[in-house]
Amino acid sequence: MVKKKAASAPPQTALADGDAEQRILDAAHKVFIRRGTAGARMQEIADEAGVNKALLHYYFRNKSRLADAIFQRVAGAVFGRIVLVVREQSALDDKVRSIIAIYLEQLSRSPYAPGYILAELNQDPERGRQLVQMISGLRDGVAPSVLIEALQAQIDVSIRAGTIRRISAQQFLTNLVSLCIFPFAAKPLLCAMLGMDDAGFVAFIEERKRTLPEFFLNALRP
Amino acid sequence: MVKKKAASAPPQTALADGDAEQRILDAAHKVFIRRGTAGARMQEIADEAGVNKALLHYYFRNKSRLADAIFQRVAGAVFGRIVLVVREQSALDDKVRSIIAIYLEQLSRSPYAPGYILAELNQDPERGRQLVQMISGLRDGVAPSVLIEALQAQIDVSIRAGTIRRISAQQFLTNLVSLCIFPFAAKPLLCAMLGMDDAGFVAFIEERKRTLPEFFLNALRP
DNA sequence: GTCTATACGGCGATAGAC
DNA sequence: GTCTATCGCCGTATAGAC
Numbered sequence: 001m002v003k004k005k006a007a008s009a010p011p012q013t014a015l016a017d018g019d020a021e022q023r024i025l026d027a028a029h030k031v032f033i034r035r036g037t038a039g040a041r042m043q044e045i046a047d048e049a050g051v052n053k054a055l056l057h058y059y060f061r062n063k064s065r066l067a068d069a070i071f072q073r074v075a076g077a078v079f080g081r082i083v084l085v086v087r088e089q090s091a092l093d094d095k096v097r098s099i100i101a102i103y104l105e106q107l108s109r110s111p112y113a114p115g116y117i118l119a120e121l122n123q124d125p126e127r128g129r130q131l132v133q134m135i136s137g138l139r140d141g142v143a144p145s146v147l148i149e150a151l152q153a154q155i156d157v158s159i160r161a162g163t164i165r166r167i168s169a170q171q172f173l174t175n176l177v178s179l180c181i182f183p184f185a186a187k188p189l190l191c192a193m194l195g196m197d198d199a200g201f202v203a204f205i206e207e208r209k210r211t212l213p214e215f216f217l218n219a220l221r222p
Numbered sequence: 223m224v225k226k227k228a229a230s231a232p233p234q235t236a237l238a239d240g241d242a243e244q245r246i247l248d249a250a251h252k253v254f255i256r257r258g259t260a261g262a263r264m265q266e267i268a269d270e271a272g273v274n275k276a277l278l279h280y281y282f283r284n285k286s287r288l289a290d291a292i293f294q295r296v297a298g299a300v301f302g303r304i305v306l307v308v309r310e311q312s313a314l315d316d317k318v319r320s321i322i323a324i325y326l327e328q329l330s331r332s333p334y335a336p337g338y339i340l341a342e343l344n345q346d347p348e349r350g351r352q353l354v355q356m357i358s359g360l361r362d363g364v365a366p367s368v369l370i371e372a373l374q375a376q377i378d379v380s381i382r383a384g385t386i387r388r389i390s391a392q393q394f395l396t397n398l399v400s401l402c403i404f405p406f407a408a409k410p411l412l413c414a415m416l417g418m419d420d421a422g423f424v425a426f427i428e429e430r431k432r433t434l435p436e437f438f439l440n441a442l443r444p
Numbered sequence: 445g446t447c448t449a450t451a452c453g454g455c456g457a458t459a460g461a462c
Numbered sequence: 463g464t465c466t467a468t469c470g471c472c473g474t475a476t477a478g479a480c
Binding site for chain 4: 449455
């Protein structure tokens with residue numbers, strides 16, 4: 001990271017909007033998600049950003065640090081809002097509806113983010129720790145374990161009230177997140193198996209927005 | 223691929239079981255799943271197999287072909303049995319129970335296979351086609367689209383009988399597969415977020431074997 | 445800050461002995 | 463069939479001019 005741009009004439013070359021650092025981040029975002037960290041090439045990022053390869057090292061020193069920055073950015077975008085919903089004061093079924101709506105809406109706009117995040121987590125053990133730290137660092141942030149306990153308490157209330165059947169917070173969350181994220185993480189798989197093109201996939205997700213909330217809430221009924 | 227070993231004294235070096243080609247495949251399997259195709263190194267595969275790097279090229283000509291062979295092998299192991307279950311003559315809820323049991327059992331033994339397969343599919347468009355072709359080529363194989371249609375027909379019967387609520391075969395399958403595969407594809411994510419180690423993950427999957435069938439079947443109830 | 449030029453190492457692939 | 467040795471490219475990273 002470099003200190004904020006000092007007073008100086010903005011370079012602003014013809015085909016560039018935003019300063020170089022930002023353009024590099026945006027370019028790296030695209031390329032890392034497309035190729036994965038191991039498959040990404042600094043040259044391709046430079047081309048995409050419309051700058052020279054050396055400038056990437058000027059701003060981020062090496063590929064590994066650039067990759068870290070992008071992972072934080074993408075993971076934050078995917079998990080940030082969800083964590084807020086889990087923590088807010090609202091009924092369990094409202095949370096479910098919110099989470100499904102937010103996920104399907106948001107991931108429709110960046111369908112390859114889940115695949116990228118999962119691949120990163122599989123190939124670099126450090127990523128797990130970074131993720132937990134990132135979540136704990138959100139505004140008013142608490143550790144994930146605290147979130148789980150709070151959710152379990154809320155679930156237990158509904159169980160005792162007889163409105164849902166017995167389930168652990170871990171399985172509850174895993175089921176919910178699986179149903180939301182997997183279709184995007186497996187987009188090429190689904191497209192191949194179900195014979196869909198990109199437009200077909202969009203329609204598929206639209207159908208899912210309508211049907212998934214009741215599917216999930218129905219599964220919870222006693 | 224090389225013609226089957228002709229009659230000749232088996233070399234059988236001290237620390238090697240099985241012929242070289244098989245050991246290379248097994249080693250490549252491990253390394254590709256661990257590192258991903260882009261991250262895998264021919265040298266690491268050679269070391270793991272206890273042979274020289276040059277021998278990999280003797281048997282498989284280049285890295286790309288070796289990667290193809292491994293992808294076929296892993297994908298076949300993951301999807302082969304499931305396809306058979308979907309096609310067999312049995313009640314819908316029995317199929318659901320079978321698929322969940324088979325997946326959770328089988329993936330417990332190779333938990334990193336899903337992550338590998340998804341990463342491959344995301345990064346190489348060719349993989350999708352290879353997968354469809356592989357499935358169509360199973361014994362008595364038919365194209366995935368035919369499987370879907372048959373499943374839809376079976377689902378429609380249950381809907382008309384009033385035993386399940388309205389759902390498309392696509393969403394049905396996606397939901398089922400999401401709930402089975404995602405926890406493995408996201409193993410490092412879940413371990414980090416839910417604070418589990420490897421033993422904790424095993425326990426988590428055991429709990430899932432008991433609870434997931436009723437969760438899913440419950441969701442289908444009218 | 446941004447560029448050009450280049451050093452350096454790693455990796456896939458081949459040649460050739462045994 | 464299996465090895466050793468080596469080639470040549472490609473990708474990261476740095477040096478240094480502007």
